[in-house]
Amino acid sequence: MDCVFCKISNKEIPADIVAEDREFLVFKDINPKAPVHLIIIPKTHFGPVSALGSDNENLLGGLILKAKDVASTVGVSENGYRLIFNVGRDAGMEIDHLHLHLLAGKPLKF
Ligand code: AMP
DSSP, rough: OOOHHHHHHSSSSOOOEEEHHHHEEEOOOSSSSSEEEEEESSSSEEEOOOOOOGGHHHHHHOOOOOOOHHHHHHTOOTOOOOEEOOOOOGGTOOOOSSOEEEESSSSSOO
């Protein structure tokens, strides 16, 4: 499958990896929109939120809790952070491998 995030997960292309465990990988966004901009992915390919169902509750919960842990690790928990799922064209979704954005490091405007 020609998926950039699968290639990062498989270490076929480089990324600035911040955290990794058996299930998830966290790396810096290549085009950051905030001083801290991380991408949290499941290592296995899943489609976006719109493609998921009740079978994926644990996956989605685990992804969000991983983001919370990483926020603590990189030191942004106290000041706060934003978690974003882009879903579909109007949200500007570019990559259809499930991923969560973590943005932090300054007051974020909508
Ligand atoms: P989305 O719009 O939610 O699909 O976001 C995809 C994000 O992945 C964008 O913020 C891109 O800057 C980021 N991105 C794309 N390719 C890479 C890459 N090779 N390494 C790190 N981040 C990437």
